[in-house]
Amino acid sequence: METLYSVTVGILTACSVFLILRGRSFPVVVGITMLSYAVNLFLFSTGRLTIDGAPILGTQESYADPLPQALVLTAIVIGFAMTAYSIILAVRARGEIGTDEVNDQNNSTEGKR
C-alpha cells in the first residue's frame, strides 16, 4: 500500500511540476491545483498509513493519527480558496493584458494595440 501511495503522490507531483513550468497562466493554475492535491495526500500520509484504525486511543488494536487529517482539512480549505482567487486573477490578467502568457513584454503590448 505504501508503494502505491507514494507512486501516486510522486506522479501527481511530477505532472504538476511539468504544468507549472508552462508559459501560460491556465496550465500553471491547473498545475498548482494538482500540486495541492499531491501535498494533501502527502500530508495525510505523515501520520503513517493504517487500515481499519479508529482515530481514538484504546478502542482498537490499531489506531490512526487524527492530527494529519485535521491538517489536511485545513490545507484543503485554504488551497481551495487560493485556487479560486488565482483563477479569478488569471482571468482578469487575461482580460487586461490581452494574453494568457505569464511572462512576456512584447506580446502583451501587441495585444493591447
Add this chain to the structure above:
Amino acid sequence: MWQQHLAILPILIPLFTALIQLLPWGNRPQPKRRAIGLAASLLTLTAAIFLLFEVRQQEMLIYQLGNWEAPFGIVLMVDKLSAMMMLITAILALPVLIYGCFSEDNLGSHFQALFQFQIMGIMGAFATGDIFNLFVFFEVLLISSYALLMHGGGKFRVRATLHYVLLNLLGSALFLIGIGTLYGVTGTLNMADMAGHIQQLDGDQAVLAKAGALVLLVVFGLKAAILPLHFWLPQAYSTTTGVVAALFAIMTKVGVYSIIRVYSLMFGPEANELALVAHDWLWVMGLLTMLAGSAGIMAARDLRLLVAYLVVISIGTMIAAFSFASTATTGAALFYLVHSTFITGALFLLADLMAYERGKTASRIVSGKKMANHSTYAIMFLLAAISIIGLPPLSGFISKLMILESATANSHSFVLWGAVLSATLVMLVSISRVGSKMIWHTLSGKPSEQSAPAGKRIAVALLLLLSLLMTVFASPIRDYTTEVAEQLDDVASYPMFVLGQQAETTP
C-alpha cells in the same frame, strides 16, 4: 484580568476592527472606517507596548488557546523576539495608515479592512508557537496581501500580482511538505517540543528532518526574498501603490523572522546531528543577495524600483549577519532589522509623494519639474538617504557599525566587511545619482502645481523621526536586541516555558 490575554490582543484587535469596518456604514462610510482603523491601530500599538514590557519582565508569555495543553493544543509563544517584531509592526502600521487615509484608500474597495487583516496575519505569524499555525497565519497575511497588492488596479499591477500569487501558492505547497516531513519524523507541531525531539534524531530520521528543514528554508527564503527567490520582489513592490509597498516593508521581515525562529530554536547549535543545517546556505545566499541587490540599484531607472532593491540588500545583510550564529551578530542583525523596516517604509512613501508631485516624470530617475514642496522633500530625502546608506550619524550607520564590529570574532568576518562596505558604496553612488537627478537638477520654469496633502508629509516625517529616535536611543534598543539574541541562544528555556506551564495559564 486582561493581562493574561495580552498575548492575543494584537491579533484580536485588528481582526474585530476589520470585521466592524466591513459593515455597511451608510452613504459616506470612508470617514467612519478611517476613524475606526486609526483608533484600532493606536490600540494595537498600546497592546504591543504593554506586551513588550510584560515579556521583558516574565521572559516569555505562553497563551494556550482554548486551554488545550501545550504539545497537543496550539499555543501562542511570545518571547522577546516576537514582542519586538509585533511592536515594530504596530509602530510601522500607524504612519502608513495615516498616509493611506488621505484618499489612498479610495483607489479600491475595502482597503481599510484588508489593511487590518494584513496586520492580524503578521501579528499572528510573530506570536504563534506552533508551526502549522504559522502556516495558517502566513496564509492569512498572504491572502490580504494579494488583495492589497492589486489595490488601485491597472495592467502592470495585475501581472505583478499574478506572479506573486502563483509563486506564493507554490511556496505554501512547499511549506506543507516541509511541515509534513517534520511532523512525520518528530510527531509534534509545537516548535519548542519539536526542538527537543530533533535533538534526539539520528540516522535516517535525521536525514529526513534535514530535508524538511531545507524545504522550509526555501519557503522562508521566498518570503524574505533571498537570492534565487527574490525576483518577484522588485516588480511587485515597485508597481503597487506606495502605501501598500510601505506596509510590505514588514512582510519580508516575516520571512526573516521565521528563518531566525526556526533555525535558532529547532535547528540551532544544540540540535546535535542537525545543528546549524541552514547556516552555511544562509551565509552564501545572504552575500549573493547583497550582490544582486547592489546590481539592481545600479541598474534601476525608477526610484521605486531602486527602493525595492534596497530592501533586497538589507535582507541580504541581515541574513549574512545571522548566519554567524553568535549572540552578538544576531543582536546587531536585529537592530538592523528594526532600522531597515522603518527606513524602507519611509522611502516607499517618499517616492510615492515625489512621484505624485513631479507629475509626468513620476518616479523615473530623470530631471523633471520642480516639486511644489521641493525643499521639504529634499530634506526628507537627504535624511532618508543618510540613514539607509549608513552614513554617520543616523541609525543606519550605528546598525551597520554594530554588525561589522560584532562579526570580528569570526574568521569569515573580512568577507562580511567587504560585502557590506561595497554594498554601502554602491548605495551611496546610486542614491546620490537619484538625489542629483530628481532634486538638484530640476528643469527651469514654474514648479509643479500638484501638492500632496500635508498629512501625507507628516506621515513620512513620523517614519523618518523613528530613525532619529533610534539614533538617540540606540543604547537601550541595543540592550534589548542583545537580550533577544541571548534568549534565542538559550534554546533549553523554550521547552521549559512552553511545556512546563500547564497550571497557571489561561482559564
